[in-house]
Amino acid sequence: MRKLHHVTGPILYWNLLGMICISLMEGIGIYMLVPMLSLIGIFEMGSTGLNIPWLGDVLNRFSENSQLLLVLFTFVLIVSGQAWMQRLQTIRNTRIQQQFVRTLRMETYGAIIMAQWSFFLQKRKSDFNHILTTELARVSQGTSIMLQMAASLIFTGIQIGLAFWLSAKLTALVLVCGLVLFIVLRKFVKRAKQIGDQTSEFSQSYYNGITEHFNGIKDIKSNMLERSHMNWFERMCRQIERNVIQFSQLNSGTQLIHRMSAAIIIAAFIYLSLRVMTVPPASLLLIILIFSRLWPRFTAIQSNLEYISSMLPAFRVVRELQAQTAKSREISEEIASAGDVGTDGIQPMELKESITCEDVCYRYEGSDTYSLRNVQASIPARGMTAIVGKSGAGKSTLIDLIMGLVRPETGRILIDGVPLSEERLLSWRSSIGYVSQDPFLFHTSIRENLRLVDPNASEEQMWQALQFSSSAAFVRKLPQGLDTIIGDRGIRLSGGERQRLVLARAMLRNPSVLVLDEATSALDSENEQYIHEALERLKGHVTIIVIAHRLSTIRTADRVIVLDEGRVIQEGGYQQLSTDPVGTFSKLLNMQAGVVGQ
Numbered sequence: 001m002r003k004l005h006h007v008t009g010p011i012l013y014w015n016l017l018g019m020i021c022i023s024l025m026e027g028i029g030i031y032m033l034v035p036m037l038s039l040i041g042i043f044e045m046g047s048t049g050l051n052i053p054w055l056g057d058v059l060n061r062f063s064e065n066s067q068l069l070l071v072l073f074t075f076v077l078i079v080s081g082q083a084w085m086q087r088l089q090t091i092r093n094t095r096i097q098q099q100f101v102r103t104l105r106m107e108t109y110g111a112i113i114m115a116q117w118s119f120f121l122q123k124r125k126s127d128f129n130h131i132l133t134t135e136l137a138r139v140s141q142g143t144s145i146m147l148q149m150a151a152s153l154i155f156t157g158i159q160i161g162l163a164f165w166l167s168a169k170l171t172a173l174v175l176v177c178g179l180v181l182f183i184v185l186r187k188f189v190k191r192a193k194q195i196g197d198q199t200s201e202f203s204q205s206y207y208n209g210i211t212e213h214f215n216g217i218k219d220i221k222s223n224m225l226e227r228s229h230m231n232w233f234e235r236m237c238r239q240i241e242r243n244v245i246q247f248s249q250l251n252s253g254t255q256l257i258h259r260m261s262a263a264i265i266i267a268a269f270i271y272l273s274l275r276v277m278t279v280p281p282a283s284l285l286l287i288i289l290i291f292s293r294l295w296p297r298f299t300a301i302q303s304n305l306e307y308i309s310s311m312l313p314a315f316r317v318v319r320e321l322q323a324q325t326a327k328s329r330e331i332s333e334e335i336a337s338a339g340d341v342g343t344d345g346i347q348p349m350e351l352k353e354s355i356t357c358e359d360v361c362y363r364y365e366g367s368d369t370y371s372l373r374n375v376q377a378s379i380p381a382r383g384m385t386a387i388v389g390k391s392g393a394g395k396s397t398l399i400d401l402i403m404g405l406v407r408p409e410t411g412r413i414l415i416d417g418v419p420l421s422e423e424r425l426l427s428w429r430s431s432i433g434y435v436s437q438d439p440f441l442f443h444t445s446i447r448e449n450l451r452l453v454d455p456n457a458s459e460e461q462m463w464q465a466l467q468f469s470s471s472a473a474f475v476r477k478l479p480q481g482l483d484t485i486i487g488d489r490g491i492r493l494s495g496g497e498r499q500r501l502v503l504a505r506a507m508l509r510n511p512s513v514l515v516l517d518e519a520t521s522a523l524d525s526e527n528e529q530y531i532h533e534a535l536e537r538l539k540g541h542v543t544i545i546v547i548a549h550r551l552s553t554i555r556t557a558d559r560v561i562v563l564d565e566g567r568v569i570q571e572g573g574y575q576q577l578s579t580d581p582v583g584t585f586s587k588l589l590n591m592q593a594g595v596v597g598q
């Protein structure tokens with residue numbers, strides 16, 4: 001409720017006020033039955049225990065026929081007015097609910113996407129999908145029930161007031177009975193929360209499982225793993241089914257108790273009223289009327305409480321994720337709000353001299369061993385620098401540090417001699433074009449994929465970028481050219497084509513620094529030649545950093561940094577290092593030549 005108030009502000013109070021009006025009108029609509037019945041002659045106004053002298057006075061001014069018409073007209077007016085207000089109220093409730101959910105969605109998505117890279121290294125991506133879809137849908141449902149319950153509570157309060165006016169003693173008795181039942185049924189509310197916890201757990205496993213299965217569908221099919229996955233899926237579905245049935249059993253169980261106790265209490269009331277208290281039958285009729293309206297409210301409140309309790313775990317999951325992301329914000333709030341460090345309007349930097357790593361050490365969270373140790377390296381501007389080393393040597397980690405995705409544990413990264421600080425981080429990153437080993441493309445046309453980095457890119461600029469990345473020829477051959485849909489993650493293209501397309505996309509941004517994590521297996525010799533040509537075209541204009549797996553791609557590199565077990569073991573020009581017979585680089589070269597030769 002606190003969060004809801006925070007998001008919606010005073011509308012929430014207007015909403016509550018509206019609910020009070022509606023319930024008052026509903027109450028009046030029902031109690032209009034009294035003068036109506038007295039007019040029809042079922043009973044005398046005075047005999048009900050109700051004392052509305054002014055109503056009698058007003059009515060007595062009219063003839064008997066007009067009285068009936070007046071009462072019926074007022075009744076229709078009140079009930080229709082109430083129905084009209086109810087509609088407005090429903091729309092307002094939906095607005096409040098949707099505004100709340102939209103805010104939660106945007107806050108959560110924004111918090112996730114603005115978190116630092118190290119946060120993503122520890123998390124499963126499918127958890128985010130799960131929270132943003134399933135859990136937020138449950139929160140939305142919970143909010144709607146919460147608003148309904150707020151209305152229910154107000155209606156009940158007003159009806160209790162009216163009932164007290166009719167008969168304080170009997171109403172007090174109904175309330176005591178309701179309270180006793182509520183205390184007895186409290187454990188059901190707790191149990192509903194446990195079931196809700198399980199719902200979150202199961203739906204998370206379900207979501208993670210199916211995401212993983214479809215990501216690895218090729219492995220599943222090629223290794224004939226369908227059966228074991230089907231078994232897992234069936235187990236999961238049964239668990240979810242049991243969980244939903246458990247809640248239904250619980251909820252219908254408490255409803256049953258409520259209904260049965262209603263019958264018992266009503267019977268006891270009638271007996272007490274007639275035999276012990278000797279209440280006149282007309283009043284008894286009203287008491288039954290009140291009870292029959294009040295008791296279902298108690299039942300609804302109990303049911304709503306159970307629903308809300310079962311939804312609260314979803315809300316907790318969303319809040320927990322927000323809290324975690326708040327701790328892992330890439331740019332602190334003060335800095336983001338202080339200047340131009342939002343996501344819009346960031347001015348890219350231009351690398352003029354060099355990127356320098358000064359005694360950099362880095363260790364992944366939860367890991368005891370250092371992935372980078374005392375790294376000293378310099379990358380000159382507008383040149384081509386290759387980072388080489390065995391698998392696990394720390395090449396990708398070094399690149400992540402240079403791009404500011406992770407921060408050194410000790411040591412510094414200097415851009416043109418100035419430390420890479422939080423204030424300059426986004427500006428620095430916007431000047432980098434990055435092509436990963438597993439390049440990412442969206443399931444849309446080539447044009448849309450390219451426009452992702454520059455929505456205003458002209459046709460000519462796009463073709464120029466494609467030309468630069470040696471992709472123009474294959475794009476021209478595609479049936480719909482730039483408008484060809486390339487499939488999920490670009491599945492309809494070869495690995496090499498995907499990488500060149502991502503290179504074109506990176507180039508469209510006009511980056512000052514191009515980082516290329518060369519694919520280990522995706523490139524054949526022809527493609528490698530294309531990439532090599534593309535890089536040659538860029539040399540002298542852009543600072544190129546290549547993580548090279550195939551050393552032949554980097555034969556024209558100005559500088560080579562050789563890493564081994566997180567240390568820089570050699571640094572220098574390609575020619576210089578390749579002619580050093582005892583150095584690791586020449587051994588790596590010989591090894592690759594051997595592999596190629598075999």
Ligand SMILES: Nc1ncnc2c1ncn2[C@@H]1O[C@H](COP(=O)(O)OP(=O)(O)OP(=O)(O)O)[C@@H](O)[C@H]1O
Pocket residue numbers: 121364365367371389390391392393394395396397398
């Ligand atoms: N997310 C992570 N959590 C913990 N340790 C990690 C993580 N990522 C990498 N490492 C470790 O850090 C070291 C360096 O890894 P890195 O990915 O930088 O190597 P690399 O040279 O790029 O390897 P490759 O050529 O196989 O991509 C390795 O020992 C690796 O096990």
